[in-house]
Amino acid sequence: MFRKLLTIEEAKTAIRRHFKSKPPGTEHVPLLQATGRILAEDIIAQVNVPPFDRSIVDGYAVRAEETFGAEETCPIQLELAGTINIGELPRVKVTKGKAAEIVTGAPIPQGADAVVMMEHTERTDDAIRIFAPVVKDQNIMKASSDIKEGQRLLTTCQQLGSREIGMIAAIGKPLVKTYRLPTVAVLSTGPEIAEPGKKLSPGKIYDINAYTLSSAVIEAGGRPLYLGVVQDSLQQLQKALRSALSQADMVITSGGVSVGPRDIMPTAVNTLGKPGVIVSGISIKPGKPTTIASVDGKLVFSFPGHPTSALLVLHLLALPLIQQLAGKKPRQPSQTKAYTTTRLFSAKGRRTYIMVTLKHDETGKRTAEPLPTSQSGAITTLAKADGYIEIPENMQYIEKNEQCTIRRFR
Amino acid sequence: MFRKLLTIEEAKTAIRRHFKSKPPGTEHVPLLQATGRILAEDIIAQVNVPPFDRSIVDGYAVRAEETFGAEETCPIQLELAGTINIGELPRVKVTKGKAAEIVTGAPIPQGADAVVMMEHTERTDDAIRIFAPVVKDQNIMKASSDIKEGQRLLTTCQQLGSREIGMIAAIGKPLVKTYRLPTVAVLSTGPEIAEPGKKLSPGKIYDINAYTLSSAVIEAGGRPLYLGVVQDSLQQLQKALRSALSQADMVITSGGVSVGPRDIMPTAVNTLGKPGVIVSGISIKPGKPTTIASVDGKLVFSFPGHPTSALLVLHLLALPLIQQLAGKKPRQPSQTKAYTTTRLFSAKGRRTYIMVTLKHDETGKRTAEPLPTSQSGAITTLAKADGYIEIPENMQYIEKNEQCTIRRFR
Numbered sequence: 001m002f003r004k005l006l007t008i009e010e011a012k013t014a015i016r017r018h019f020k021s022k023p024p025g026t027e028h029v030p031l032l033q034a035t036g037r038i039l040a041e042d043i044i045a046q047v048n049v050p051p052f053d054r055s056i057v058d059g060y061a062v063r064a065e066e067t068f069g070a071e072e073t074c075p076i077q078l079e080l081a082g083t084i085n086i087g088e089l090p091r092v093k094v095t096k097g098k099a100a101e102i103v104t105g106a107p108i109p110q111g112a113d114a115v116v117m118m119e120h121t122e123r124t125d126d127a128i129r130i131f132a133p134v135v136k137d138q139n140i141m142k143a144s145s146d147i148k149e150g151q152r153l154l155t156t157c158q159q160l161g162s163r164e165i166g167m168i169a170a171i172g173k174p175l176v177k178t179y180r181l182p183t184v185a186v187l188s189t190g191p192e193i194a195e196p197g198k199k200l201s202p203g204k205i206y207d208i209n210a211y212t213l214s215s216a217v218i219e220a221g222g223r224p225l226y227l228g229v230v231q232d233s234l235q236q237l238q239k240a241l242r243s244a245l246s247q248a249d250m251v252i253t254s255g256g257v258s259v260g261p262r263d264i265m266p267t268a269v270n271t272l273g274k275p276g277v278i279v280s281g282i283s284i285k286p287g288k289p290t291t292i293a294s295v296d297g298k299l300v301f302s303f304p305g306h307p308t309s310a311l312l313v314l315h316l317l318a319l320p321l322i323q324q325l326a327g328k329k330p331r332q333p334s335q336t337k338a339y340t341t342t343r344l345f346s347a348k349g350r351r352t353y354i355m356v357t358l359k360h361d362e363t364g365k366r367t368a369e370p371l372p373t374s375q376s377g378a379i380t381t382l383a384k385a386d387g388y389i390e391i392p393e394n395m396q397y398i399e400k401n402e403q404c405t406i407r408r409f410r
Numbered sequence: 411m412f413r414k415l416l417t418i419e420e421a422k423t424a425i426r427r428h429f430k431s432k433p434p435g436t437e438h439v440p441l442l443q444a445t446g447r448i449l450a451e452d453i454i455a456q457v458n459v460p461p462f463d464r465s466i467v468d469g470y471a472v473r474a475e476e477t478f479g480a481e482e483t484c485p486i487q488l489e490l491a492g493t494i495n496i497g498e499l500p501r502v503k504v505t506k507g508k509a510a511e512i513v514t515g516a517p518i519p520q521g522a523d524a525v526v527m528m529e530h531t532e533r534t535d536d537a538i539r540i541f542a543p544v545v546k547d548q549n550i551m552k553a554s555s556d557i558k559e560g561q562r563l564l565t566t567c568q569q570l571g572s573r574e575i576g577m578i579a580a581i582g583k584p585l586v587k588t589y590r591l592p593t594v595a596v597l598s599t600g601p602e603i604a605e606p607g608k609k610l611s612p613g614k615i616y617d618i619n620a621y622t623l624s625s626a627v628i629e630a631g632g633r634p635l636y637l638g639v640v641q642d643s644l645q646q647l648q649k650a651l652r653s654a655l656s657q658a659d660m661v662i663t664s665g666g667v668s669v670g671p672r673d674i675m676p677t678a679v680n681t682l683g684k685p686g687v688i689v690s691g692i693s694i695k696p697g698k699p700t701t702i703a704s705v706d707g708k709l710v711f712s713f714p715g716h717p718t719s720a721l722l723v724l725h726l727l728a729l730p731l732i733q734q735l736a737g738k739k740p741r742q743p744s745q746t747k748a749y750t751t752t753r754l755f756s757a758k759g760r761r762t763y764i765m766v767t768l769k770h771d772e773t774g775k776r777t778a779e780p781l782p783t784s785q786s787g788a789i790t791t792l793a794k795a796d797g798y799i800e801i802p803e804n805m806q807y808i809e810k811n812e813q814c815t816i817r818r819f820r
Contacts, residue, residue, distance in 0.1 A: 031606060032636055035625040049789070050615050056787060087601030088613040105602050105665075105715060107613050146788040153790070161820060162629060163793040166622035166717055170615075170789045174607030191497030192515050196441060197584030203498040203517050205460050205580075212576035215445040219572060226442055255515075305515060306466075307576055377466055378556040379459070379580045380563070383573040410571060 005283040007393070008316060008351050011292065014278045015317065018294035021324035023179040024249045030175060031168055034160050037178040038221070038327035043154040045171045048144035053108040055084075057139045060099040060121055060128055061112035067133040075122070075129040084109055099128045108140055115139035147171060157327055179327030184217045185244035186210050187227040189237065189265070190255040190305060195229055208379050209254040209303070209310045216311065217252075220319045221326035237268040245272065245298055249325055252318060255305035265302045269293035283393070285347035287313040306377045312353055312388065315409065334408045336387070338368035344398040346391040355385035356406055368406055385409060415693040417803070418726060418761050421702065424688045425727065428704035431734035433589040434659045440585060441578055444570050447588040448631070448737035453564040455581045458554035463518040465494075467549045470509040470531055470538055471522035477543040485532070485539040494519055509538045518550055525549035557581060567737055589737030594627045595654035596620050597637040599647065599675070600665035600715060605639055618789050619664035619713070619720045626721065627662075630729045631736035647678040655682065655708055659735055662728060665715035675712045679703035682710075693803070695757035697723040716787045722763055722798065725819065744818045746797070748778035754808040756801040765795035766816060778816055795819060 006014065026040040055061065062078060070076040078099040082092035086106040094100050094111035102108070102115060113136050120132040147153065153167050160168075160176070168176055187210065194204040196211070207229055214224035225248050230240040244251040253265065270276035273295035282290050286309035291302040301318050303310040320330060338358055346352035356368035368389060371381045387408040391398055398404060416424065436450040465471065472488060480486040488509040492502035496516040504510050504521035512518070512525060523546050530542040557563065563577050570578075570586070578586055597620065604614040606621070617639055624634035635658050640650040654661040663675065680686035683705035692700050696719035701712040711728050713720040730740060748768055756762035766778035778799060781791045797818040801808055808814060 031621055032624055032634070035628045047610065050787075051610060052613065054615075054787075085601075086613070087603075088611075090613075105600065105615075141787050146790050153793075160625075162622050162625035162721065163789075163795070163819065165625040166618045166721075166789045167793050169606050169621035170618045172604070172606045172608075172610060172616040174605075190515065191495075193497075194582070195584075196579050196582045198582075200457070200461060200582060201498075203462065203496070203500075205464075205515075206582040208576045208580045211441055211579035212572050214442055215570075215572035215575040218445045224442070311572065311576075377460075377464075377551050379573075379576045380556050383563075383577050385573070409573065 005281045005288070006279055007283050011279045011282050011317065015292065015299065015321070018275065018278050019297070019299050019321070021321045023325055023327040024182055025180040026177050027180045028175040029178050031165060031173065034176045034178060035162070035165060037160050037176075039154055039156055039158045039160060039176065040179045040327060041177040042152055042156055043168055043171070043173070043176075045147045045149055045151045045153055047147075047171050048149050049147035049170045050141060050143055050145070052143050054141045055102045055104055055106050055108060055115045055139060056141050057115055057117045058103045059115050059117045059139065060130070061094055061102045061109055061115050062099045062130070062134065063094060063096070063112060064114035064134050064136045064138065066097070067114070067116060067130050070130045070133045072131050075131045078128045078130060080123070080126040080128055081109075099130075113137065113140075157329060159328065181221065181223040182250065182322055182325035183225050183248040184222045184322060185225045185227050185248035185251045186214045186217065187240055187244060187251070187253050188229045188255050189232060189253055190229070191231050193229045193255060208307045209305065212307055212311055212379075212382075213252055213254065213303075213314055216314055216319065217322060220322040221328055222322040232264060234264050234268055237264060238271060241268055241272055241300065245295055245300070248298075250298060250318070250322065251300040252303065252314070253300070254303040254310045265291055266293075269295060269300050269302075282313075283349070284316075284351045284353065286353065287316070288350070292317070307379045308355060308377075308382045308385070311382060311409075334410070336366075336406050336408060337403055338366040338406055340389075340398055340400055340402050340404055341367045341369045343400045344370055344389060344391060346393075346395055346397060349393055351393050352391040353388045354391065355381065355388050357384050358386040358406065368404060415691045415698070416689055417693050421689045421692050421727065425702065425709065425731070428685065428688050429707070429709050429731070431731045433735055433737040434592055435590040436587050437590045438585040439588050441575060441583065444586045444588060445572070445575060447570050447586075449564055449566055449568045449570060449586065450589045450737060451587040452562055452566055453578055453581075453583070453586075455557045455559055455561045455563055457557075457581050458559050459557035459580045460551060460553055460555070462553050464551045465512045465514055465516050465518060465525045465549060466551050467525055467527045468513050469525050469527045469549065470540070471504055471512045471519050471525050472509045472540070472544065473504060473506070473522060474524035474544050474546045474548065476507070477524070477526060477540050480540045480543045482541050485541045488538045488540060490533070490536040490538055491519075509540075523547065523550075567739060569738065591631065591633040592660065592732055592735035593635050593658040594632045594732060595635045595637050595658035595661045596624045596627065597650055597654060597661070597663050598639045598665050599642060599663055600639070601641050603639045603665060618717045619715065622717055622721055622789075622792075623662055623664065623713075623724055626724055626729065627732060630732045631738055632732040642674060644674050644678055647674060648681060651678055651682055651710065655705055655710070658708075660708060660728070660732065661710040662713065662724070663710070664713040664720045675701055676703075679705060679710050679712075692723075693759070694723075694726075694761045694763065696763065697726070698760070702727070717789045718765060718787075718792045718795070721792060721819075725817075744820070746776075746816050746818060747813055748776040748816055750799075750808055750810055750812050750814055751777045751779045753810045754780055754799060754801065756803075756805055756807060759803055761803050762801040763798045764801065765791065765798050767794050768796040768816065778814060
């Protein structure tokens with residue numbers, strides 16, 4: 001077990017060396033349940049859409065050339081050949097001098113090559129008077145004009161929204177192959193942690209992190225598996241981690257990793273598989289006492305117990321991996337610009353992250369107001385944070401009134 | 411049944427007159443499943459967080475004044491009073507000349523009023539040497555400093571993200587009262603419509619709208635209830651609508667509402683309850699043949715069969731209502747600016763919506779390229795649309811290269 005603090009970049013390199021963030025598997029999902037899911041297949045049309053020439057108006061299917069010269073004052077008269085039923089093959093043919101009644105969406109009958117809108121016609125018994133000419137293909141949606149058989153409509157890794165779902169429906173595909181949601185086991189450690197809903201005995205506090213982290217996992221496109229609070233015995237921790245690793249694609253714990261008499265997390269993970277601990281402390285503030293282990297290809301993140309530290313390191317290191325496991329394209333967190341309201345000091349030699357609230361000052365200027373860093377244990381502080389400002393290791397402070405980049409939590 | 415076309419604003423007024431878009435009900439959801447849900451209660455803390463003074467470092471709990479003057483070269487020596495166990499009431503007291511070993515998160519023992527970090531101490535058997543002074547309350551998170559009993563943490567209608575979930579966990583609340591997801595029944599009408607997954611018989615096409623619309627309902631925070639394809643008989647339609655109204659908070663149908671020989675939707679809804687049809691056609695393009703009925707307090711939207719028309723009218727009229735039913739604060743669709751790549755003509759006298767794809771031209775300028783309006787039946791056209799430009803009734807066209815507002819679909 002080594003104790004050298006890595007930089008955040010070195011920690012990322014160590015993770016990349018030991019972890020392939022490929023989606024853990026695929027599953028077929030009914031199309032109606034696929035909204036928001038990530039495609040694990042290219043969608044290739046097996047049919048033409050539409051499969052036949054369709055009318056896009058209500059009116060009369062005609063031979064276009066027979067309508068040439070038709071005018072409001074000088075209509076052309078055709079004879080009704082019959083009515084096209086929607087949803088079935090036309091049994092009517094349009095021959096010279098004839099027109100067939102048709103509704104929007106019905107197939108164009110043999111012989112016809114255009115449709116005159118109802119509004120430009122007048123009917124008396126079987127006589128149809130046409131008051132405006134149409135050209136070939138007018139008011140017709142041609143077979144395969146929307147989608148051609150063999151056409152690639154969507155590609156692997158696209159996220160399915162309403163319009164993509166509509167395209168898949170159009171080709172009649174009822175099931176869609178998507179990446180399985182990655183399962184992330186979440187557990188809290190520490191004898192002082194109690195589960196919400198239970199009575200709080202003296203000296204204990206309710207578990208915040210398992211809930212914050214589970215919810216953030218959902219927001220990133222993963223499926224959290226809440227495994228509760230593990231007391232700080234080595235045996236209990238090993239048992240809980242073994243169970244977590246058998247059920248999940250990634251494990252996140254928080255608490256119990258400070259440099260203190262009860263720091264048993266590294267010991268526990270090192271007994272479970274190879275290579276064990278790959279990152280033992282990171283040169284950042286907050287979040288320094290973060291341990292990362294790789295156990296036979298799966299990552300175990302052990303975050304500090306302070307809610308702000310835990311959520312920050314989750315954002316910095318784990319969420320991008322969860323998004324990749326979910327099949328999503330890697331994406332930078334959403335960023336914005338604002339002016340600092342005070343000088344922001346860094347922790348000497350450590351990459352420093354300052355939580356900020358975004359506001360507007362009296363002149364309308366967007367400002368980033370720092371939240372007290374000493375309160376990294378406070379959930380209300382974290383709840384007020386819209387995002388964070390990063391200060392490099394070699395910078396002592398960011399001046400007041402300087403424009404900064406804020407990475408947003410949402 | 412009246413046939414006068416309403417403007418889009420008149421249609422909205424008619425809806426407001428007949429429909430109270432209050433959330434349909436509430437339900438208690440386990441906190442771990444509440445991510446993304448909308449609060450239906452104010453969250454008031456019933457406990458203090460933390461409930462006791464806690465150490466925020468590993469070290470020794472001391473009486474601050476006894477450390478005054480301690481220096482690296484001139485430490486002050488205290489005697490070990492014992493060790494504070496984390497997660498229980500301290501059994502150790504810190505009296506004059508004493509210090510108690512403590513870890514992060516453990517309760518401050520009686521008599522102590524500060525904690526010296528482990529790094530600033532040295533221990534030999536029971537003698538603790540202190541190399542740096544601390545002031546009163548240093549390294550202590552005071553009881554109720556995060557959350558005070560009686561404090562309002564969150565208010566009704568807030569959406570729950572990871573940080574809000576963390577605050578609710580902090581006060582130990584396992585269930586949270588949220589608005590029930592509004593149920594929106596979705597059905598398609600028309601003898602030509604077939605369900606995806608079934609063999610396509612001649613003259614039929616696969617149902618696109620029920621899928622696009624259901625997915626958009628999910629994106630808006632509702633729960634779609636897919637009721638399949640209803641053939642165009644009055645009896646079948648009445649039966650399907652009656653079933654939809656009994657199960658859902660809103661009903662959306664598409665297809666079968668064109669002005670044609672088979673236009674039975676108004677007849678069907680008028681038999682089901684009062685007042686029946688409130689909007690029969692809207693002066694917009696596309697989307698004109700939209701019918702809206704109010705049936706004993708629930709809305710039935712009947713959209714045109716063309717996918718673009720159906721999704722557009724959903725966005726214009728139904729999605730804001732679904733968001734309100736879900737308990738969300740009314741929100742404008744996300745907007746952006748871009749330059750038109752060509753002159754965009756409106757439909758004379760009708761509010762016109764032009765679907766556009768957002769691109770960047772060779773100079774890097776953001777452009778909005780219109781999609782062919784004649785193709786409102788094409789799902790691939792819709793899938794390419796990033797949003798739409800609105801042209802007012804009294805404007806003939808928008809000039810090429812003009813900067814426009816684009817309302818986004820996502």
